[in-house]
Amino acid sequence: MKRSVVSLIAFAIALLAEPALAAMKVFACEPEWAALAEALGGDRIEAYTATTALQNPHRIQARPSLIAKVRSADLLICTGAELEVGWLPILLRQSGNTGIQPYTPGYLEAALLVPRLEMPTVLDRAAGDVHPQGNPHIQTDPRNIARVAVALAERLAQLDPDHAAEYRARHQDFSARWQAAIARWEKQAAPLKGITVVAQHKYWVYLFQWLGLREVATLESKPGIEPSVSHLETVLTTLQKDPAKLIIRTAYNDARPSEYLAEKAKIPAVMLPGTVGGTEQARDLFSLFDDTIHRLLAAAASS
Amino acid sequence: MYKRTFLALGLASLPGVVQPATAGQSELEQTRTEMREMRQAYETRIEALENRIEELEARQETPAAETAAPAETPAPTAEPAQGTAPTAANAFNPAISQILEGTYTHAPDGTRLLPGFFSAGEIGPEKRGFSLAESELALSASIDPYLYGTAAIALEPGGEVAVEEAYFQTLGLGHGFTVKGGRFFTAIGYLNEIHQHAWDFFDAPIAYQALLGTEAAGNHGEDGVQLRWVAPTDTFLELGAELGRGKDFTSNDRNKNGIGAAGLFAHVGGDIGASHSYRAGLSWLGAWPKDRGSAAVDLDNVEVLNLFEGDSYVYAADFVWKWAPNGDPSYRNFKLQGELLWRDEHGMLTYDAEGASGGANRSGYSSDQLGGYLQAVYQFQPRWRAGLRGEWLHSAHLDLGDNAETLPDADHDPSKYSVMLDYNPSEFSRFRWQFAYQELTDNESDQQVILQYVHSLGSHGAHQF
Numbered sequence: 001m002k003r004s005v006v007s008l009i010a011f012a013i014a015l016l017a018e019p020a021l022a023a024m025k026v027f028a029c030e031p032e033w034a035a036l037a038e039a040l041g042g043d044r045i046e047a048y049t050a051t052t053a054l055q056n057p058h059r060i061q062a063r064p065s066l067i068a069k070v071r072s073a074d075l076l077i078c079t080g081a082e083l084e085v086g087w088l089p090i091l092l093r094q095s096g097n098t099g100i101q102p103y104t105p106g107y108l109e110a111a112l113l114v115p116r117l118e119m120p121t122v123l124d125r126a127a128g129d130v131h132p133q134g135n136p137h138i139q140t141d142p143r144n145i146a147r148v149a150v151a152l153a154e155r156l157a158q159l160d161p162d163h164a165a166e167y168r169a170r171h172q173d174f175s176a177r178w179q180a181a182i183a184r185w186e187k188q189a190a191p192l193k194g195i196t197v198v199a200q201h202k203y204w205v206y207l208f209q210w211l212g213l214r215e216v217a218t219l220e221s222k223p224g225i226e227p228s229v230s231h232l233e234t235v236l237t238t239l240q241k242d243p244a245k246l247i248i249r250t251a252y253n254d255a256r257p258s259e260y261l262a263e264k265a266k267i268p269a270v271m272l273p274g275t276v277g278g279t280e281q282a283r284d285l286f287s288l289f290d291d292t293i294h295r296l297l298a299a300a301a302s303s
Numbered sequence: 304m305y306k307r308t309f310l311a312l313g314l315a316s317l318p319g320v321v322q323p324a325t326a327g328q329s330e331l332e333q334t335r336t337e338m339r340e341m342r343q344a345y346e347t348r349i350e351a352l353e354n355r356i357e358e359l360e361a362r363q364e365t366p367a368a369e370t371a372a373p374a375e376t377p378a379p380t381a382e383p384a385q386g387t388a389p390t391a392a393n394a395f396n397p398a399i400s401q402i403l404e405g406t407y408t409h410a411p412d413g414t415r416l417l418p419g420f421f422s423a424g425e426i427g428p429e430k431r432g433f434s435l436a437e438s439e440l441a442l443s444a445s446i447d448p449y450l451y452g453t454a455a456i457a458l459e460p461g462g463e464v465a466v467e468e469a470y471f472q473t474l475g476l477g478h479g480f481t482v483k484g485g486r487f488f489t490a491i492g493y494l495n496e497i498h499q500h501a502w503d504f505f506d507a508p509i510a511y512q513a514l515l516g517t518e519a520a521g522n523h524g525e526d527g528v529q530l531r532w533v534a535p536t537d538t539f540l541e542l543g544a545e546l547g548r549g550k551d552f553t554s555n556d557r558n559k560n561g562i563g564a565a566g567l568f569a570h571v572g573g574d575i576g577a578s579h580s581y582r583a584g585l586s587w588l589g590a591w592p593k594d595r596g597s598a599a600v601d602l603d604n605v606e607v608l609n610l611f612e613g614d615s616y617v618y619a620a621d622f623v624w625k626w627a628p629n630g631d632p633s634y635r636n637f638k639l640q641g642e643l644l645w646r647d648e649h650g651m652l653t654y655d656a657e658g659a660s661g662g663a664n665r666s667g668y669s670s671d672q673l674g675g676y677l678q679a680v681y682q683f684q685p686r687w688r689a690g691l692r693g694e695w696l697h698s699a700h701l702d703l704g705d706n707a708e709t710l711p712d713a714d715h716d717p718s719k720y721s722v723m724l725d726y727n728p729s730e731f732s733r734f735r736w737q738f739a740y741q742e743l744t745d746n747e748s749d750q751q752v753i754l755q756y757v758h759s760l761g762s763h764g765a766h767q768f
Binding site for chain 1 (some may be wrong): 685
């Protein structure tokens with residue numbers, strides 16, 4: 001009897017302890033960083049993404065499943081700049097994992113690695129949900145992805161020194177293909193330069209800066225404040241003076257405000273994937289930008 | 304660069320002029336040291352200025368950054384650090400937030416003491432008419448690389464200040480372990496670990512008020528230590544234990560060595576698909592009070608003070624299940640939450656310790672009483688949420704010994720039903736309407752309407768699941 005109890009306990013512990021896997025566990029707050037980790041780590045890593053392209057990463061909650069994932073992570077990569085401020089601090093504190101706390105090699109904040117736009121000069125919530133460290137949606141410019149890739153490859157090499165050469169080689173390969181792709185996208189997107197657009201949320205500033213699009217209005221009156229009918233009317237008035245060619249939203253945005261305005265202003269509304277998984281076509285980082293530019297070109301041509 | 308050299312030369316020539324010829328060797332040495340320090344200070348400042356210029360130049364190269372700070376405007380966050388510091392909860396250290404909360408309550412007057420249930424006080428609401436609720440000031444920051452600290456100070460409308468929570472939490476233990484020390488909310492049930500301003504209804508369930516003895520808008524707290532361990536599993540599993548002085552009912556605060564209360568808890572949780580997530584828990588709170596006071600109305604209709612001494616155990620089972628389409632709660636989401644509390648007490652009860660009615664009498668006492676609630680909250684539009692809550696209490700066993708001659712039995716099962724609707728202009732503000740119908744005693748039912756606002760200003764807090 002006693003023995004069976006002991007063996008049962010031993011079995012339970014063995015189940016809980018889970019054999020140490022060779023693969024490094026990467027916890028990514030957003031799908032783009034999980035995709036980047038996969039591109040640089042190959043099968044040496046196992047990436048988990050806390051959010052999907054259909055979730056607003058600012059609004060999800062500190063779910064128990066996420067605490068469990070952070071508990072076992074070897075490396076955590078998040079956008080930062082307060083995008084995950086509503087849930088990440090709880091995951092970090094409750095995980096009991098020392099390896100991924102801020103200021104350790106296992107913690108990487110992508111936004112810190114790139115020049116940020118829309119740095120507020122005054123912090124006042126009357127201006128909506130502004131982020132003191134600038135606009136956090138840095139992944140919409142592929143040149144930012146390249147910047148983050150450098151740091152991520154270095155971290156992987158640092159955390160798994162036995163395979164450092166492998167990570168660096170993979171990064172070199174990725175970087176060469178990525179630079180070539182950027183050149184291709186820039187060429188493809190040349191007709192988009194200078195066109196005027198309306199964005200649902202201040203999500204695309206980095207993309208617009210990269211491709212030279214001009215944002216004339218946003219459907220949210222202030223960042224994080226859902227579009228209201230009265231504000232949409234204001235946008236319509238703006239568009240009479242400063243017409244736009246497209247209305248752009250991301251996969252997790254409600255379609256109704258942009259569809260409503262599209263009908264009123266008689267310009268096309270286009271949904272862009274925003275991140276990996278936002279559309280069926282955006283399966284990885286390369287197809288994410290292929291699809292983004294394809295959709296923009298198609299919509300611009302139809303307007 | 305040559306500027307720096309000039310500066311250094313100029314400085315170097317100074318002491319030679321002011322130096323009196325009679326200066327001793329030590330004085331000369333001292334002057335040299337001062338000079339070196341000055342030079343270092345200048346070099347550091349010049350370097351900082353050079354860095355700033357480079358940074359500004361770099362920023363000008365970014366054309367779309369017109370919204371970024373013109374260099375002259377001093378931003379309140381100091382340098383908009385495009386630097387290397389990871390995001391803190393706020394650019395300020397510590398993160399500071401202030402909750403503003405107030406109510407208007409419309410309810411009948413009367414003493415709400417539940418016959419046969421021994422508790423810390425009356426069942427709420429505490430105040431009628433307009434009232435400021437508690438204004439909670441919260442500070443939090445990392446203490447050092449190993450510890451995190453937080454304090455939630457409740458400024459009561461009457462002017463008193465209460466420390467709701469003030470604890471440190473380890474960051475450096477690893478292996479899934481976390482230790483908390485100080486004053487914290489007891490890990491009993493689900494709702495208790497959540498601050499009142501984040502609740503979906505204004506007040507705590509009557510099961511909390513009657514069996515755990517919490518205030519209508521308060522939590523059950525403890526001064527002590529808590530250990531938590533998160534298992535290295537894919538499914539969330541967390542085990543924990545606490546030891547403390549037993550400052551709150553079901554124990555009673557008193558001057559003694561050792562512990563006054565202890566707790567154990569286990570939580571499991573996870574996701575089912577992208578849209579569903581849950582957490583379920585079991586917990587236990589043990590207390591060994593001595594002369595724990597409870598007010599009651601005796602059979603002669605006189606309010607008396609009774610004192611309990613013995614063992615008090617509370618067992619709780621809780622669950623919360625949340626749904627959001629594709630896991631994105633911004634537009635629509637649904638939350639179902641329920642808890643069951645069971646309190647088992649046995650020991651001695653002194654009836655009317657202050658001699659207000661028949662005079663003190665000490666007798667054996669034991670009880671098995673349970674209560675619970677089930678609530679559902681639906682956010683049907685980005686700014687609107689509606690909720691329903693049903694609550695019950697039941698006394699499975701009550702033995703008052705010979706105090707049964709003077710104290711009422713718990714032959715009525717109290718119940719309460721609430722409806723709420725709240726409007727949230729942003730994630731930082733909330734206005735709520737709540738209506739409740741309750742039957743707390745045999746022959747009494749009453750209705751309450753509570754209007755409430757809860758706003759948060761300051762740093763963006765993170766909320767527990």
